[in-house]
Amino acid sequence: MAGGSILGTRVQRKEDPKFLTTGGVYADDVDDPRLAGAVQAAFVRSTVAHGTIESIDIESALEMPGVLAVHTAETLGLEPVPSPFNPAAARTLLAGDKVRHVGEPVAVVVAETLQQATDAAEMVFVDYEFLPALIDLEDALASETLIYEGAGSNAVFDTTALGMPENSSAEEFFADCEVTVTGRFLNQRVAPCPLEVRASAATWDNGRLVQWISTQGAQGAKDAFTAANGGDADAIHLITPDVGGGFGAKIDSYAEELLLGSLSKDLGRPVRWRETRSESMMNLGHGRAQLQYVTIGGTREGKVTHYQLHAIQDSGAFVGMGTILAPFMTRPMASGVYDIPNMEVRTTSVVTNTTPTTAYRGAGRPEATAAIERAMDLFAHEIGKDPAEVRRQNLIAKFMEPHTTAVGQVYDVGDFETALDKALDTAGYSDLRAEQAARRESGADKQLGIGVSVYVEITGGVDPKQEAAKIEVHDDGSATVYTGTSPHGQGHDTAWSMLAEEETGIPMDRITLVWGDTDLVPSGGGTMGSRSLQQGGAAVHQGAIELVDKAKKLAAQLLEADEADIVLDKDNGAFHVAGTPAVAKGWAELAVASREQGDELTIDTLFTTDMATFPFGAHVSVVEVDTSTGQVKHLRQVACDDAGRVINPLLLDGQIHGGIAQGTAQALIEEVRYDEDGNPVTSNLADYGMISATELPSFEVVHMETPTFVNPLGAKGIGESGTIGSTPAVQSAVCDAVSHLGVTHIDMPATSERVWQAIQQAGNES
Structure with a gap:
């Protein structure tokens, strides 16, 4: 760039012309000579949430047109693999002795065409002995029915950070507080819904497995594929073409992709596989799914001195990545941007008969932020002070050298108060409060809600x-x-x-x-x-x-x-x-x-580098709630997300916009739901609420740069910040809009039905 640096300028994306014209080449599009004559795989999936497998009848499927092979865990000789996070939780890639969630792969059919494979899969008959389906976290904790008998409990991982003095009670921990407030928050289960569902193609070339996969990191996936195909890393060649969205769920390696190499070797032909959208909704790892119990305490003047969080993490049916996200991400970020001297954080990971959870945009940090931000709102409401001012009163002061929090997490640099001021000033906070007061005074049906969040997150950690x-x-x-x-x-x-x-x-x-x-x-x-x-x-x-x-x-x-x-x-x-x-x-x-x-x-x-970086920021959300129907309209979202030095503002804004959309979606619309038997009732995009532009306002992005010393670029991460800041701000705005009616909390998603019910309940209790 003649005469100056290209860095820091709004350079148009090089990638876009291809995506907007010819389109990307995704795993299902790969046209490689080595895949000539490829056959198709389709998986037989469990129709029950929890049960033992009594028998699997594959004979009818083998007789179907075009069918080349039908395999089960037994015919493939699959051995149980212990979870690295709890060795007692072992399972096979195809369910062998029991099934643990609806959609779990039980058998696989390979045929000449996808239609033939799909038709034949419907002819595989599995006889189950039903077991109680454990869907609710607290029910699973209390149940005598065990999803993994060898684990001895459905609680499969547990941690505590700091904590109360030994043998002391919660009452003693909060004894010096003038005010304490408790809350029970559900950070609901959501589905990643990438535009590109999973697909893969595998073949053997001169003794080496060549496999195309839709993943967020081919190199990181190699160990799993090596283990699944005989343990020779040099014989594995993984290729990632264009990937149509991941959001964390495509970090994991899944049974379907891992089995294709064995199927290809068995038949001596390349094998392709692509899941349907419903299969993706049931099997691609879900996110969030965390139940939070919080207690916050402090002075009537607004100083928070004590905070306790018990996060119960839903692992889903497998003891995988979702099991450890709460301990490793929620726990160290529990105090957020606040200078709270006394902290206790406990996490408990529980298995349920639902789709396994995994990483999802922010992976534990949005959950930590949502908990502390809702707690700050409840605390401010209890003492009758403005929630933005209570936040300001408790912020960690500006620091340009490492700062260690009460839970022992070391932040690099931070200027939280400036971020809050920028967001409030841009939003016109005092004017918004004045408009809100006027609407309340008039008794209008449509009430204004203002939500504020201040956050810090860990990136590159x-x-x-x-x-x-x-x-x-x-x-x-x-x-x-x-x-x-x-x-x-x-x-x-x-x-x-x-x-x-x-x-x-x-x-x-x-x-x-x-x-x-x-x-x-x-x-x-x-x-x-x-x-x-x-x-x-x-x-x-x-x-x-x-x-x-x-x-x-x-x-x-x-x-x-x-x-x-x-x-x-x-x-x-x-x-x-x-x-x-x-x-x-x-x-x-x-x-x-x-x-x-x-x-x-x-x-x-x-x-x-020897440490992570800690982006931070502040969001202000403005919503309008129709108190007669519960309908929520998202009016404004002001976002100040500080990711250190900005290399390309266009890319930065794009990540912030996407993050806000995803965060708002969780706050208002998205939720994976199951019936009492563990059947998913949101297994397609007709039933699952995906947000669109019509539900979103134009975002107001406020730039702020506080470079880090952790890398020469001075840059921090930005891909998840918008989600972390927006979700609690939008949720708080909804609660704020109806707080004068006696509503103190509404769990996400704040749907019209849920908001209306909260208003009615508050009216009945008054």
């Missing part, structure tokens, strides 16, 4: 905190960047190209990005936890600097000058001796010269 990158310059002066992160909508191609151009001067439209191929990029942490820019981008930035240094050495040799005298004219992409730009060597010439000397103009690098 999964160990090891590192990422690899490789940059290769070609003979024509173009370059290829290889990254261990994997895009599924974030704009990596644009951002990584900007970072490479900034240091090398190679135009970003001449830079190609390669990801998601374990042969071409052997190591990588994938894309999750908002880690990509601060680790993957930092690796590209570091690699570009190292590449320039390498090129300077070669240019000095070719120009017969001292390396210290060589400069790079980034506007022209040429190296020359300082003061004599007429004689220069461009990237193409250097690449050719390097190859002639038996080398490649390439750099491999590994960026490492």
